[in-house]
Amino acid sequence: MSGTSEGPTPAADLDRSAVTESDLNNTSGGSAAYRSVFAAAPLAMAVVDREGRIVDANAALGALLGGGGVPLTGRVASDLLDLASDARIRHAYREVLRGRRAKLRCTRRLKQPDGHALWAQVTVSPLEAQTAGAETPGVLLSVADVSAQRDLQARLRHLQMHDPVTRLANRTLFFERVSAALEAEAEAEAYEQGGTGRIGLCYLDLDGFKAVNDTLGHRVGDRLLAAVAERLNGCAENAGRTRPSVPLVARLGGDEFALLVEDSTGTDQLADLAESVLKALQAPFDLAGHRLNVSASIGVVERAAAGTTATGLMQAADTTLYWAKVDGKDRWTLFDPERNAHLMTRQALASTLRPAIERGEFRLDYQPLVGMSDGRLRGVEALVRWDHPRFGLLSPNRFVALAEEDGSIVPLGRWVLATACRQARQWQLDNPDDPPLFVSVNVAVRQVWDSDLVADVAEILAETGLAPHLLQLELTESAVMGSAGRPLQALQALSDMGVGIAIDDFGTGYSNLAYLSRLPVSVLKLDGSFVRGFQYESDKEGATPPNPADQVVVEAMIDLAHRLGLTVTAECVETSAQATRLRSIGCDTGQGWLYSRPVSPDRISELRGTAESYAVGNP
Numbered sequence: 001m002s003g004t005s006e007g008p009t010p011a012a013d014l015d016r017s018a019v020t021e022s023d024l025n026n027t028s029g030g031s032a033a034y035r036s037v038f039a040a041a042p043l044a045m046a047v048v049d050r051e052g053r054i055v056d057a058n059a060a061l062g063a064l065l066g067g068g069g070v071p072l073t074g075r076v077a078s079d080l081l082d083l084a085s086d087a088r089i090r091h092a093y094r095e096v097l098r099g100r101r102a103k104l105r106c107t108r109r110l111k112q113p114d115g116h117a118l119w120a121q122v123t124v125s126p127l128e129a130q131t132a133g134a135e136t137p138g139v140l141l142s143v144a145d146v147s148a149q150r151d152l153q154a155r156l157r158h159l160q161m162h163d164p165v166t167r168l169a170n171r172t173l174f175f176e177r178v179s180a181a182l183e184a185e186a187e188a189e190a191y192e193q194g195g196t197g198r199i200g201l202c203y204l205d206l207d208g209f210k211a212v213n214d215t216l217g218h219r220v221g222d223r224l225l226a227a228v229a230e231r232l233n234g235c236a237e238n239a240g241r242t243r244p245s246v247p248l249v250a251r252l253g254g255d256e257f258a259l260l261v262e263d264s265t266g267t268d269q270l271a272d273l274a275e276s277v278l279k280a281l282q283a284p285f286d287l288a289g290h291r292l293n294v295s296a297s298i299g300v301v302e303r304a305a306a307g308t309t310a311t312g313l314m315q316a317a318d319t320t321l322y323w324a325k326v327d328g329k330d331r332w333t334l335f336d337p338e339r340n341a342h343l344m345t346r347q348a349l350a351s352t353l354r355p356a357i358e359r360g361e362f363r364l365d366y367q368p369l370v371g372m373s374d375g376r377l378r379g380v381e382a383l384v385r386w387d388h389p390r391f392g393l394l395s396p397n398r399f400v401a402l403a404e405e406d407g408s409i410v411p412l413g414r415w416v417l418a419t420a421c422r423q424a425r426q427w428q429l430d431n432p433d434d435p436p437l438f439v440s441v442n443v444a445v446r447q448v449w450d451s452d453l454v455a456d457v458a459e460i461l462a463e464t465g466l467a468p469h470l471l472q473l474e475l476t477e478s479a480v481m482g483s484a485g486r487p488l489q490a491l492q493a494l495s496d497m498g499v500g501i502a503i504d505d506f507g508t509g510y511s512n513l514a515y516l517s518r519l520p521v522s523v524l525k526l527d528g529s530f531v532r533g534f535q536y537e538s539d540k541e542g543a544t545p546p547n548p549a550d551q552v553v554v555e556a557m558i559d560l561a562h563r564l565g566l567t568v569t570a571e572c573v574e575t576s577a578q579a580t581r582l583r584s585i586g587c588d589t590g591q592g593w594l595y596s597r598p599v600s601p602d603r604i605s606e607l608r609g610t611a612e613s614y615a616v617g618n619p
Contacts, residue, residue, distance in 0.1 A: 066112030166229035200264035203317035274332035295330035468498030495520030528572025
């Protein structure tokens with residue numbers, strides 16, 4: 001007989017035998033009543049001596065073991081009932097035989113001579129001595145067939161561990177298998193056993209499944225999920241033909257599925273599996289009179305099992321699935337540690353933005369805005385920097401979008417506005433004989449919606465003493481052109497106050513010029529992409545001549561702006577040739593590295609002069 005162990009049962013467990021130990025005393029010569037009860041008992045039983053050999057056994061035991069009437073007396077009980085193959089069971093059984101343990105109960109899988117297998121609960125209990133001082137006769141061994149209970153438990157577990165719609169493994173079973181696979185791979189690597197010591201996962205989400213549910217109902221949606229599951233099973237079976245095991249297919253909830261590859265061989269194997277899934281889903285599904293087309297986005301993770309947790313594996317897969325969605329859907333994306341590190345950094349920045357404002361970790365640099373006609377400094381643009389204690393000095397493109405997402409752009413924008421106005425007023429006080437510099441401050445559209453920007457500006461101007469015409473607020477083209485209701489009212493109120501309004505990065509949005517004429521805008525800032533087309537040095541060998549169309553477009557925009565009463569600032573002016581061409585077509589103001597990079601407030605005081613002084617070097 002052979003079997004598997006469930007481990008010894010605690011001694012406190014009670015024997016369910018129909019015949020008690022006391023009824024079986026005096027086994028060597030017992031009464032006719034005893035033998036009658038013992039022989040007729042429906043529970044399979046045997047008396048075993050201290051050496052482990054059967055002294056007496058009833059017919060029920062012989063029938064259970066399928067011996068066909070072969071006498072069991074003298075046989076070794078542990079061989080018949082598989083009590084020796086498991087070290088823990090073997091030790092506990094010997095302890096009961098020696099009288100050192102009160103009882104043993106375990107479940108064993110027994111195989112009969114005809115090949116039929118059954119599950120049996122084996123109970124071993126000591127028998128009392130016949131008289132004081134007499135030799136202990138041994139133990140009572142009872143065996144009950146629990147196959148029906150085991151089958152019921154297996155069916156219940158299957159229901160608990162499988163999805164009723166697709167009949168795939170559910171989330172619980174999936175994580176159980178992932179944990180078991182990680183442990184097995186780690187052990188195999190520790191003992192240098194066979195295997196790759198790696199694990200792979202394809203985590204997929206159906207694109208557009210919600211639309212099917214919403215339009216055709218959940219019944220059709222469930223049938224679609226079942227059909228998808230069938231195709232995924234086919235992909236797994238094909239992948240398993242050349243591998244020791246078939247990938248586990250599971251439904252994790254909703255329209256999310258996973259294919260787990262244990263002992264994976266590398267990213268190529270997972271990539272092939274993901275490709276096969278995408279290909280399998282390309283064919284339409286004909287369900288309930290509807291022809292449905294669905295695709296999937298798949299996050300692929302493949303890594304060494306050592307040091308990996310189930311939670312870490314799923315987090316990586318979930319992140320990669322999100323990338324596949326963002327990248328356009330209907331594709332698979334492989335986990336990229338560098339991209340993930342960037343994402344983690346982004347999350348770290350987002351979580352510390354508001355505290356950083358309170359701790360004063362931000363500072364302002366200023367970039368000159370130079371008059372194209374005379375080369376003199378007219379104003380500056382305030383550019384915020386984050387002096388992060390961990391990541392160093394960060395430019396606005398690293399954190400402004402995060403601030404807009406979580407609303408911290410409102411307190412940050414208020415601080416930038418107040419600091420810039422205070423600095424502009426200080427320059428005016430320090431240089432009373434020079435024309436005052438205006439300061440240009442970038443404003444996010446969320447600042448207009450989530451705060452009283454007009455009141456904030458009025459309060460800051462009053463506190464700092466800066467004249468309204470020395471403040472310019474910059475908004476992006478898409479934000480300004482789409483303004484209506486409260487944002488438009490705020491812009492109009494600021495303009496009426498005397499504050500300048502500039503459209504930043506002009507030419508990159510949809511540029512509704514008819515609408516532009518009705519906005520309270522005073523300045524257009526041409527996007528640097530237009531200015532770069534002017535970058536041509538005729539005295540440099542191999543230089544590419546400028547595209548005439550670029551100059552025509554820029555000249556037309558400048559002319560239109562002037563006709564609307566607006567001034568024009570060109571961004572990203574880097575060469576004298578660019579400056580010359582922009583000046584020749586009437587551009588009013590220039591900004592870029594030709595004049596100066598963004599610098600500290602002290603450097604601005606030193607740069608008050610001509611454009612030539614700015615272009616001497618890169619401060």
